[in-house]
Amino acid sequence: MNTDSKNLSKSHAKSHGETDDDDIDLMALLLVLLRGWKVVVFFAVLGLLIGILYSRYVNPTFKSDALIQIEENAQGIAALGESISELVGSEASKAETEAELIRSRMILEPVVNLLHLRIQLADPNVGNIDKIKNDRTDTQLNTAEGVSLNAEDGQVQVSQFNVSQAYLNQTFTLTRTATGFVLSNGFDDFKGQIGQAHKFKGVEGQIHITVNDLPAEGYPINISKQSVKATTDAMNSVLSVVEKGKQTGIIQMSMTGDNQQQVTSVLNEIVLSYITQNQSRGSEETTKTLTFMETQIPTLKEKLESSEATFNEFRTKYGTIDVGKEAELLLGENSQIDAQLNELKLKKAELTTYYTEEHPLVIQINEQLQVLNSRKQQIDNTIAGLPEIQREFLKLSEDTAINREIYLTLLKNYEQLKIVKAGQIGFARVIDLPISTFKTIAPKKLQIMILAMLLGTMLGALLVLLKSLLRKVVKDPERLEVKTGIPVIATIPRSPLLSRLNKNKKTGARMLAHIDHNSLSYEAIKSLRTSLTFGMPKEDSAVQSAKVILITGESPGVGKSFISANLSEVFAQLNKKVLVIDADMRLGELHKMFSMSQYNGLADYLMQDNNQLTQIDNLQKDNIQKDNSQKDSDASNLGIANFIHPTTMDHIDFIPRGKHPYNPASLLMKDEFGQLMAALKSQYDYIIIDSPPVLAASDAMVLGQYADKVLMVTRYDDSIEGQLVYAVKQMNKSNIQVDGIILNDVQQGLMSKYSYHYSYAYGNKQ
Structure with a gap:
């Protein structure tokens, strides 16, 4: 292993410095958002869906307006002369003062009593799904004769409902029966006849009610009696009384609600109540x-x-x-x-x-x-x-x-x-009485949907940025070299064809040489082979000794098995004898790449009796006097050949992981594994070992002692930068020098700032 590369990379990181570590790259942020476009689009669509559902769930809102003029002085009959008006004092009134007076209980309470606004009816059978499905639901209508509500199975009409103080704001249930109706509050049931006034005596007081009509038998309706304050407060929450302009003396009154007829009726009564009170106040003196x-x-x-x-x-x-x-x-x-x-x-x-x-x-x-x-x-x-x-x-x-x-x-x-x-008249006069326009003012469905979609887009963008800030994924090869001090010796682009095939779970793993041999991914594997061929240490050519390449990663799922299998295939193209060892005895899946069984492999070999394994040492001592054919015969006799399986590809043999042992790291640390490696190196030109992830197990640190090259595989836009740096440090602590980093599954496009790291295929594209 070459230890100079570590010092060179460290000096490279130091020379380039840390000047841009804290810089905010706006283009990088934009590219982060573009790379996370799926998340942004998902939340935008989710926001749009919520906006559509909300606009259908909320009942339409209607509005009525009225105008009142407030005169500064009360005028008598001018024809009678000034002497008469002097006898009656004039009362000046500001529009702001009158606006507050209109909102007072003195004005609103007569309206509440006239229209029975304290009586509240509701249909409990209308759920949230029904509101969305129907786009709007019926609401109660208050008149001087009583309160009515249209339900699915008929109409509710109540002309009187008075309760004692204890029953205020308490929900009762009205249900039609064969003989009349039943009024229930969960504790008491009061039975009565439709169309007749009834006086019931309950536990907490008396109830006076007159029911004129109900829906079909068994259909429940909720009814309650609000307090005066609760009703007037609710009216004030939807009533607007403001002076139109500055010191114009014109008061604009407006009211909103779910029922246009109801809103117009209530506002009209409020105007009349105020005018009546104003006239009474004007003639009082x-x-x-x-x-x-x-x-x-x-x-x-x-x-x-x-x-x-x-x-x-x-x-x-x-x-x-x-x-x-x-x-x-x-x-x-x-x-x-x-x-x-x-x-x-x-x-x-x-x-x-x-x-x-x-x-x-x-x-x-x-x-x-x-x-x-x-x-x-x-x-x-x-x-x-x-x-x-x-x-x-x-x-x-x-x-x-x-x-x-x-x-x-x-x-x-x-x-x-x-x-x-x-x-004599009052100093307020009606300019415009409220009228029904039946034009909805809310919800503004288009605005709600656009706003909801924008909010969803913003939330998605925020999550993408937070994810990028909290989870620094591997993207930039140059940044990796600065952070780890290890050169990136290969960037393997994603194979679109292989990705599509891998989405089908029934389809097994495929080799690039079989399905996508003209792709950029395959050319990148060949480039990696070239880099490794010329980067291997020089040894005595008189004695055959395989070059051992250890391929590991910082975490599972980075593509170690993919790199190991395809790298062995491109080495075999050089007529080199290659052995692939799946040393991940826990979760190794390299056997799937060669469509072979995982059993009768490395773990099975290392768990044999010690007497058989000691014979390998004697064989190794006699290797100097024997030719290669004799070596193969002896190895086969001792059982090594029983665990080495030829693949369907020329010059490639494979040792699967075997059955799962309880102590994989301990097996690798025994002398038997070193003896096995010594025997195998004399039979092959290249030995490629697929190791467990560094952060998941310590096996890679043991296997690194036998490797000529240690390569760390990491996945583009998926692996965590900090985990990769930590994995390299863990290898260094065990005196294992990582010789290079392979950046796997790189995706090219406008969304990638580092797409220039791609290789270019040169050859037949057919």
């Missing part, structure tokens, strides 16, 4: 004002009548008194002075909070107060001089006038508000 006026008018009327009666009584008693002009002027001036005094006192009180009595402004106000008080005193003195009857007359006439003015004003406003209320 006017109503309160009218109520207050109605309580005050009788009181004011009574007060006016009382003041008029007193005044009339005074006039009757004293007669008509004409109050002079002077008295009227004095009274008017006195009233003005009182108003001025009150105003000045307020100003003084305000100033004294900031200034003292010595401040000029405070002093000025004090002076004005003094003047006004002086004038008021003069007027009082003048009035005091008037006759007592005149003063009483003035007082009574003034009270009567004031009471009359208040009463008439209130009565006038009351009548005006009644007119306003009759024509």
